[in-house]
Amino acid sequence: MPLKIVFAGTPDFAALHLSSLIDSEHEVIAVYSQPDRPAGRGKKLQPSPVKQVALEHNIDVYQPVNFKDPADVAQLEALNADVMIVVAYGLLLPQSVLDAPKHGCLNVHASLLPRWRGAAPIQRCIEAGDKMTGITIMQMDAGLDTGDMLHKITTGITLDDTGGSLHDRLAAIGPQSLLATLAQLEAGELQPEKQNDAQANYAHKLKKEEALLDWSQNADDLALRVRAFNPFPVAFTLLGNDRIRVLKATALEKVTQLQPGTIAQVSADGIEVACAEGVLRLEQIQLAGKKAMMVADVINGQPNLFQANYVLASEL
Numbered sequence: 001m002p003l004k005i006v007f008a009g010t011p012d013f014a015a016l017h018l019s020s021l022i023d024s025e026h027e028v029i030a031v032y033s034q035p036d037r038p039a040g041r042g043k044k045l046q047p048s049p050v051k052q053v054a055l056e057h058n059i060d061v062y063q064p065v066n067f068k069d070p071a072d073v074a075q076l077e078a079l080n081a082d083v084m085i086v087v088a089y090g091l092l093l094p095q096s097v098l099d100a101p102k103h104g105c106l107n108v109h110a111s112l113l114p115r116w117r118g119a120a121p122i123q124r125c126i127e128a129g130d131k132m133t134g135i136t137i138m139q140m141d142a143g144l145d146t147g148d149m150l151h152k153i154t155t156g157i158t159l160d161d162t163g164g165s166l167h168d169r170l171a172a173i174g175p176q177s178l179l180a181t182l183a184q185l186e187a188g189e190l191q192p193e194k195q196n197d198a199q200a201n202y203a204h205k206l207k208k209e210e211a212l213l214d215w216s217q218n219a220d221d222l223a224l225r226v227r228a229f230n231p232f233p234v235a236f237t238l239l240g241n242d243r244i245r246v247l248k249a250t251a252l253e254k255v256t257q258l259q260p261g262t263i264a265q266v267s268a269d270g271i272e273v274a275c276a277e278g279v280l281r282l283e284q285i286q287l288a289g290k291k292a293m294m295v296a297d298v299i300n301g302q303p304n305l306f307q308a309n310y311v312l313a314s315e316l
Helices: 012-022 049-056 070-078 121-127 163-187 219-228 295-301
Strands: 004-009 027-032 037-039 044-046 083-087 105-109 116-118 132-139 149-156 201-203 235-239 242-252 263-267 270-274 279-286
Touching: 004 012, 004 049, 012 027, 012 049, 012 083, 012 163, 027 049, 083 163, 105 163, 116 121, 121 132, 121 163, 121 201, 121 219, 132 163, 149 163, 219 235, 219 242, 219 279, 242 270, 279 295
Parallel strands: 004 027, 004 083, 083 105, 116 201
Antiparallel strands: 037 044, 105 132, 132 149, 235 242, 242 279, 263 270, 270 279
């Protein structure tokens, strides 16, 4: 029997899951999303991707700032939903909300719990050098990503994966995991599994300042950060007062006596920068006001911009 679903989410990742539910046998009776935010040059209020999908399908949208007002909780209870699906909503839900639907709230989490809990599991797993990740469907409780696990689907992390490519792959496999979980819920076949808290790490929210490459670290770690932070917040370095964004880089097992941050070599293959251990070869960069380009194209246009022994800064 089809389920009556309330959906709560905000970004594109969530919108893809909402679209999948709309196309399924189930009935999405209402959508919750973050309040409209200013965006673009004109800073006009823009609806979230989830709200846009909901409006396209004539589904009622609710946008409480939080659920501290009892009226907002009462409104949710009045919907009489079978289950609430939460995907990157952006609010920590109180127990009153978790208890409102008949089967509570299920969360689609973009990692293999309990490995990465928190706001940025996709980027943090790449940054940590993990070889595997996936989607976990979880029964939500009052903690932060601490609820019982209901369903998992895995995917490997390749050496070419970035935060963007992994996001897109997880967004593609998440809906099938969600629908499989709902089928188990309908059939009464869910088998909740407790999380092992000892295996949990916190995936801190991404901050732009941590994208500044610290050349006193080793090249392998910096290469992982470049991949993890592409396309947001994008790793960067400083040449004088100029900020240079780094979108692709490779760690080289070279030994150098140069001070970390010193350019060791410039060629069509890239800009090789000394690190505490090894050398990081910058291969795709973006200069201020320019589009992202391979280093070979940059030095063709500005052959004297980067020279050996120039020093890239690690502090703003």
